[in-house]
Amino acid sequence: MAKEKPQLIIDGKRADGRSMEDLRPIKITAHVLNEAQGSALVEWGNNKILAGVYGPRECIPRHDASPYRAVVRCRYTMAPFCSLEEHGRSGPNRRSHELSKVIREAFENVIISEAYPRTQIDIYMEVLQSDGGTRCAAITAAAVALADAGIPMKDLVCAVAVGKIDGQVAVDFSKDEDNYGESDMPIAIAPRNGDVLLFQMDGNLTREELSNALEMAYRACAKVSALQAAALKAVYDGPKPQASLVLGNKQ
Amino acid sequence: MEIIKELKKDALKRILLQGKRQDGRHMYDYRPISIQKNAIPNAEGSALCHLGNTQVIAGVKFDVATPFSDRPTEGILSTGCELVPLASDSFEPGPPSPESIELARVVDRGIRSSGCLDLKSFFLEEGKVLALYIDLYVVDYDGNFFDAASLAAMAALTCTRMPKVEEQKIIRTESTGTLALNGKAVTCTFAKVDDHKLLDPSVDEERGMDGRLTIATTGGNVCAMQKGGWGAFTKKDILELVDISFERSKELCSLF
Numbered sequence: 001m002a003k004e005k006p007q008l009i010i011d012g013k014r015a016d017g018r019s020m021e022d023l024r025p026i027k028i029t030a031h032v033l034n035e036a037q038g039s040a041l042v043e044w045g046n047n048k049i050l051a052g053v054y055g056p057r058e059c060i061p062r063h064d065a066s067p068y069r070a071v072v073r074c075r076y077t078m079a080p081f082c083s084l085e086e087h088g089r090s091g092p093n094r095r096s097h098e099l100s101k102v103i104r105e106a107f108e109n110v111i112i113s114e115a116y117p118r119t120q121i122d123i124y125m126e127v128l129q130s131d132g133g134t135r136c137a138a139i140t141a142a143a144v145a146l147a148d149a150g151i152p153m154k155d156l157v158c159a160v161a162v163g164k165i166d167g168q169v170a171v172d173f174s175k176d177e178d179n180y181g182e183s184d185m186p187i188a189i190a191p192r193n194g195d196v197l198l199f200q201m202d203g204n205l206t207r208e209e210l211s212n213a214l215e216m217a218y219r220a221c222a223k224v225s226a227l228q229a230a231a232l233k234a235v236y237d238g239p240k241p242q243a244s245l246v247l248g249n250k251q
Numbered sequence: 252m253e254i255i256k257e258l259k260k261d262a263l264k265r266i267l268l269q270g271k272r273q274d275g276r277h278m279y280d281y282r283p284i285s286i287q288k289n290a291i292p293n294a295e296g297s298a299l300c301h302l303g304n305t306q307v308i309a310g311v312k313f314d315v316a317t318p319f320s321d322r323p324t325e326g327i328l329s330t331g332c333e334l335v336p337l338a339s340d341s342f343e344p345g346p347p348s349p350e351s352i353e354l355a356r357v358v359d360r361g362i363r364s365s366g367c368l369d370l371k372s373f374f375l376e377e378g379k380v381l382a383l384y385i386d387l388y389v390v391d392y393d394g395n396f397f398d399a400a401s402l403a404a405m406a407a408l409t410c411t412r413m414p415k416v417e418e419q420k421i422i423r424t425e426s427t428g429t430l431a432l433n434g435k436a437v438t439c440t441f442a443k444v445d446d447h448k449l450l451d452p453s454v455d456e457e458r459g460m461d462g463r464l465t466i467a468t469t470g471g472n473v474c475a476m477q478k479g480g481w482g483a484f485t486k487k488d489i490l491e492l493v494d495i496s497f498e499r500s501k502e503l504c505s506l507f
Binding site: 034036039046048051053054079080081082086087092122126129131243245246 | 291310384392
């Protein structure tokens with residue numbers, strides 16, 4: 001982190017050769033775990049996020065249960081070995097508690113929880129490897145896991161980060177762009193009606209840059225959304241394959 | 252739910268009386284095992300182990316640390332374990348459970364006492380050594396996380412890059428070669444149900460078992476053992492299971 005800021009845009013291209021609108025390579029695999037009711041692995045750039053869903057199941061403790069709807073719970077955590085930097089502490093911290101909360105609120109909007117009163121639905125997201133944009137990849141994975149679990153939803157949530165690097169608006173930041181960019185804005189939407197379900201931002205943007213960034217985010221989310229649908233079709237068109245994790249060996 | 256557990260236990264015992272197991276395996280057979288090394292390239296070493304439907308990821312990281320005062324010239328080995336709640340409906344979020352601490356410590360003992368790691372080689376200078384962290388992530392739990400975790404940990408060590416160290420700082424993007432290992436340690440875990448002994452219990456077999464015995468071996472030596480559960484093993488049982496562990500360990504070592 002103490003390094004000097006690298007040049008993020010060279011000759012109109014980003015350090016990894018992408019244009020401002022290009023996403024990193026994204027691979028989504030649904031149904032990778034046997035025990036969880038629904039699961040998905042999202043490999044997004046060098047991010048590797050595993051999501052698993054349990055429920056609707058008995059709500060514990062009982063006094064948390066609602067007679068009107070299922071209680072949705074979310075847990076986002078990072079593995080101690082996930083980063084290129086030092087060994088991390090296991091378990092949740094202040095950052096992951098905040099992310100778990102805003103992610104939960106995004107899913108509370110789309111899950112038809114009224115159908116399952118007095119129960120809970122648990123969404124677990126494990127960051128196995130981090131490379132910038134983990135919360136967006138985690139939301140994308142969790143949405144596919146919820147669908148794999150057969151939980152009724154109004155829409156399949158998808159997410160992407162936009163922001164500003166070297167004075168230009170761009171989509172889907174890599175780790176370096178995240179660390180040295182001027183602004184970062186993760187956003188999750190319900191693609192069918194365009195509702196914004198998660199929205200965070202830090203840094204500096206003008207009114208015009210913000211407007212451009214939002215447009216760019218919607219276009220990028222459409223691409224992510226198509227990949228989510230394809231991942232589910234790959235599992236549910238034809239016989240259901242054996243659930244098994246395959247983690248890419250490439251860096 | 253209690254009644255389902257009892258019924259499953261009855262079914263397990265009934266089929267064992269016929270000399271069979273629920274999935275058709277022989278008593279001392281493993282489920283299919285596959286190991287994928289370098290599953291998490293950001294970590295210095297990593298592996299994903301499939302043991303039947305059980306899936307465990309091990310990640311290895313190095314840091315610079317202060318040595319323990321009673322061993323000032325030795326590096327540190329620290330093994331942690333997370334039974335992540337997405338792995339099973341019986342795992343809950345929260346502080347580490349006794350089960351996850353036991354798992355981490357049994358895997359740690361197997362590796363440590365096998366002598367496969369030369370902790371003295373992690374010495375940097377007075378008051379500074381390398382600490383090697385092994386983290387075990389159980390992501391899909393269908394029984395016997397002991398053997399799956401120790402296979403994942405050992406496989407991760409065999410592909411661990413030694414990072415470059417300059418002025419007590421680790422330069423993770425540069426490597427000085429792979430971690431030197433002196434042999435391999437593997438574990439075999441047995442369940443005892445009444446008088447039946449079986450290798451590599453599935454989750455239903457674990458729920459119906461009286462006792463469990465994990466035996467870690469390296470080459471021709473036993474290097475760590477741990478009994479779990481209330482059930483008892485006889486002296487004869489232990490010696491018999493050690494012999495089987497020696498036999499099976501060769502196959503396990505050839506997997507990675």
